[in-house]
Amino acid sequence: MSQLYDFFTGRPTEMIARxxxxxxxxxxxxxxxxxxxxxxxxxxxxxxxxxAHAYAGKRTPANEALYREPGTIYIYSIHGRYSFDVATQAAGTPEGILVRGLEPAEGISLMEQNRAKHGFELTNGPGKLMEAFGINDKALNLVHLDDAPLTISLTGKEPQEVGESPRIGVSQKGDSTFLPLRYFVKGNPFVSGMRKRDMDLVRHGWQ
DNA sequence: AGCATGATTGACT
DNA sequence: GTCAATCATGCTA
Known part of the structure; x- marks a missing residue:
């Protein structure tokens, strides 16, 4: 199996997200x-x-990607926006990771064009980063990261410190509501809801 | 009808 | 400038 396939399985999804x-x-x-x-x-x-979208085994055409191979792209729409997930764990186990923030590296001018915003507002939210990438449909839903123009490189940066919190926007009912399953680079300004006084404007929270 | 959201508003400092 | 509250949004079932 591919490197990406292996990365998205073999240990708990919480650990993979981190x-x-x-x-x-x-x-x-x-x-x-x-x-x-x-x-x-x-x-x-x-x-x-x-x-989770697959709570109690819920399975619909929209959330089918969660049930697929690890590394499968899951794109769904919410409130008229699109969000980007990756399916984790073996096919049939509907777990996944939602990417909620990105620090731009390449193509910043393209992102500014796509979003009509600049600076930290470019990619500090799940819908925002998809708009910055110019993705406004579900064409890549169900496609594996190995086979899509959208992919993940396992190289990059190393966080200085990882923060944890409850997940954003989950309806305030159910036992899982307050579990600390959200992970973020502490001090990075491209994290949603990051307050200015908590930002590390020198290293952006990277080592 | 119900949302794994985002932009705008308006009261603050 | 910061923060919390509010609501427009369009896809899914």
């Missing part, structure tokens, strides 16, 4: 290459996780 911080998300477009380092990610733990 290790995903600092890895590079890369998108090859006709206009040029866009990439960024993952600053924020959340783990969703499938049937037993009351906040």
């Amino acid at each position: 290790e995903l911080l600092g890895k590079t998300l890369i998108y090859h477009t006709p206009a040029g290459t866009i990439s960024g380092y993952v600053t924020e990610a959340e783990a969703y733990l499938g049937p037993n996780d009351s906040a």
Whole structure:
């Protein structure tokens, strides 16, 4: 199996989400290459996780990607936006990781064009980073990272310190609501909701 | 009808 | 400039 396939299985999804911080998300477009380092990610733990799309074994055409091979792209829409997930664990085990923040690396001018914003507002949220990448449909849903123009490089940066918190926007009911399954690079300004006084403007929280 | 969201507003400092 | 509250948004079931 491929390197990416192996990366997204073999240990708990919480651990994979944490290790995903600092890895590079890369998108090859006709206009040029866009990439960024993952600053924020959340783990969703499938049937037993009351906040997960696959809670209680729920399976629909929309969340089918969660049930596929590790490293399968799961794109879903919410509130008229698109978000980017990667399926983790063996096929049939519907766990996954939501990427909520990126620090831009390549193609910054393309992202500014796509978003009509600049600076930290470019990619500090799940819908924002998809808009910055120019992704506004589900064409890549169900495609594996190994076979798509959108992929992840396991090289990148190393966080100085990883922060944890409950996940953002999960409805306030169910046992899993308050589990600390959100991981972020402490001090990085491209993390959603990062307050200015908590930002590390020198190293952005990287080693 | 219900959301794993984001932009804007308006009261603060 | 910061922060919390509010609501427009469009896809999914």
